[in-house]
Amino acid sequence: MEVSKKNKVYGLLxxxxxxxxxxxxFTEKFEKLGIEDSEYxxxxxxxxxxxxxxIKKQQFQLHGMNxxxxxxxxVIPFLDKLDNTAKKIGAVNTIKFTKKGLLKGYNTDVVGFENSLTPFLxxxxxxxxxxxxxxxxxxxxxxxxxxxxQYRFVSRSPxxxxxxxxxxxxxxxxxxxTILINSSPVGTFPNVHLMPQIPYIWITKQHLLFDLIYNPSETSFLKEGKMKGASIKNGLQMLELQAEESWRIWNQ
Structure with a gap:
């Protein structure tokens, strides 16, 4: 656990x-914008x-968390408030520390995913x-x-x-x-040889494969789809878009 001496601290939980x-x-963002009083x-x-x-250890510095x-x-039971979207989803990926000392939860994955997926539909x-x-x-x-x-979840224990x-x-x-979305960590670095256990043999050019993983940029899951002629998309743009939405929330 890190302790920062900067005036404004943001971080990833x-x-x-x-x-x-x-x-x-965010480190690169702060450097580009010349923001010297903040650290991620x-x-x-x-x-x-x-x-x-x-929170107690960092309470006077923390401004936001992913x-x-x-x-x-x-993390939800530890928060004071949820915005409507986070409440409906039941998951939080962004926390804002308000001036009144309250912790409010948001979900910016929605913005990132929708704007990243829509052009491929x-x-x-x-x-x-x-x-x-x-x-x-x-x-x-x-x-x-x-x-x-319409959607269905695929689980090892449904x-x-x-x-x-x-x-x-x-x-x-x-x-x-015809849309296959990997929201699991299967296939991320260093276990890049792994991929979700689905019947890839039936993937066609009609399919769209979206992997929330960005490292590696082309997972084994996406490679299999690509070989079958399917459209593929990794999670990098989604991460960038949700990060920018987090920044907007922290500074609004």
């Missing part, structure tokens, strides 16, 4: 986040129970499979609903109505669901 896109992005640091905590101690795996849902893209059921998947589902796209197992993805399912 997560676990095992040695390298983070957010830290590099990683807040790597082993348990969400350590969050309160972290939240990543595995705390997008777990075609008329036949009416249904989507969301691979994974973590905090990020909830923002994806919220966005798809707003776009009028429990809810809209969830199916990886084993139940048949040729018919693949033909109906």
């Amino acid at each position: 997560g676990r095992d986040i040695g390298y983070s896109f957010s830290r590099g992005y 640091v990683n807040f790597d905590i082993p348990s969400i129970e350590d969050f309160s101690a972290l 939240v990543t795996i595995p705390y997008k849902q777990e 075609k008329k036949h893209h009416k249904r989507a499979l969301i691979l994974g059921t973590g905090g990020a998947s909830k923002a994806i589902a919220f966005s798809l609903k707003r776009l009028g796209i 429990l809810k109505k809209k969830e199916i197992s990886y084993e139940s993805i048949t040729q018919k399912v693949m033909e109906r669901y």
Whole structure:
């Protein structure tokens, strides 16, 4: 856990986040804009129970946080308020520290995902499979609903109505669901050889594969889609767009 001497501190809350896109992005942003009184640091905590101690330690400096795996849902009970979108989604990836000392949660993944996905959508893209059921998947589902796209979650242990197992993805399912979204961490660096266990054999040129992972830029999941002629998109632009939306919220 890091302690900063800067007047304004922003950071990323997560676990095992040695390298983070957010830290590099905002550090570069501050340098470009000539912002010298601010710093972006990683807040790597082993348990969400350590969050309160972290806040007390940094309370006079903290202005904003991004939240990543595995705390997008777990952090909610520690917040004072949620904006309407975050409340509906049930997951938070941005926290604003208000002048009154309150912690307000937002979800900027929605903005990032929608604006990143929309240019790739075609008329036949009416249904989507969301691979994974973590905090990020909830923002994806919220966005798809707003776009009028039907969806189902794919889980290793399906429990809810809209969830199916990886084993139940048949040729018919693949033909109906032409958008495939990997919201799980499977395939991220250093385990770049891994990919979600779906029947890639039935991917066609009609499919659109979107991977929230940005490192590597072309995951094994995306490579398989590319070989079948599908459209592919990684998560880098989504991350950049959600970061800018976080910055807007922190400074509004």
